[in-house]
Amino acid sequence: MNYLQVMATMVAAMAATAAHADGPVQPHLVAELQGLDKITARTTTIRAPVGTEVEFGTLRITVRACLTTPPTEPPESAAFLQIHVVEPGSEPKDAFSGWMFASSPSLSALEHPVYDVWVVACAEPLEP
Numbered sequence: 001m002n003y004l005q006v007m008a009t010m011v012a013a014m015a016a017t018a019a020h021a022d023g024p025v026q027p028h029l030v031a032e033l034q035g036l037d038k039i040t041a042r043t044t045t046i047r048a049p050v051g052t053e054v055e056f057g058t059l060r061i062t063v064r065a066c067l068t069t070p071p072t073e074p075p076e077s078a079a080f081l082q083i084h085v086v087e088p089g090s091e092p093k094d095a096f097s098g099w100m101f102a103s104s105p106s107l108s109a110l111e112h113p114v115y116d117v118w119v120v121a122c123a124e125p126l127e128p
Contacts, residue, residue, distance in 0.1 A: 024070065028122035031066040031079040035059075036116040047123070057115055060084045060092065066122040077102040077122045083110055 033046040035056045048054045048063045055061075064080040083096040096110040096117075105118040 025067040026070065026122075027126045028066040028068065029124040029126055030122070031063040031081075032120045032123050033061070033063075033079075033081075034118055034120050038114055038116065045120075046117075056117065058085055058087060059095065059112070059115055059117065060086055061117065066119075068122050068125075075103075077119055079119045079122065081117070081119075083117065085112070 029050055031048045031050065033048055035044045035046050036042070037044070037057060044056065046054055046056055046061070048061055050063050050066055053060050053062045060083070062082045064082060066077065066079040068078075069076045078099050078101045080099050081096060082094075084092040085095045086092045095112055098108050100108050100117075100119045102119045102121060110117050
C-alpha cells in the first residue's frame with residue numbers, strides 16, 4: 001500500500017468511528033493551536049477564532065470549524081484549517097487545507113520547512 005492509500009484508509013476508519021458517536025459533535029468558537037518555529041525552536045500558543053485569519057510568522061491561518069466529541073466518547077478535538085504562506089512581494093500560496101486532529105497530529109500535518117502547526121484543543125463551546 002502506498003502512503004495515500006494508507007492515509008485514505010485511516011481517515012475512512014476515523015470517519016466511520018465518528019459516525020457511531022452517542023451524540024452529536026460539539027462545535028466551538030475558538031481553536032487552540034500550537035506553532036513551532038523550527039529555526040529558533042520556539043513554540044507559540046495560538047488562539048484562533050473560527051472564521052478569523054491569524055498570523056504565525058509568514059503563515060496565515062484560518063480555522064473554519066473546531067469540533068469535539070461528546071462526553072460519552074473518547075476525548076478528541078478536530079479543526080478544519082486553511083493555511084497560506086505569505087512571502088513579501090508575492091501572492092499567498094496554499095500550504096494546507098484540511099482537518100487536523102489533536103490526538104493524531106501527524107495524521108494530517110502541515111508540511112513546511114520553517115513552521116509546524118498542530119491542534120491542541122477547542123475552546124468556548126457554541127451553546128445550542
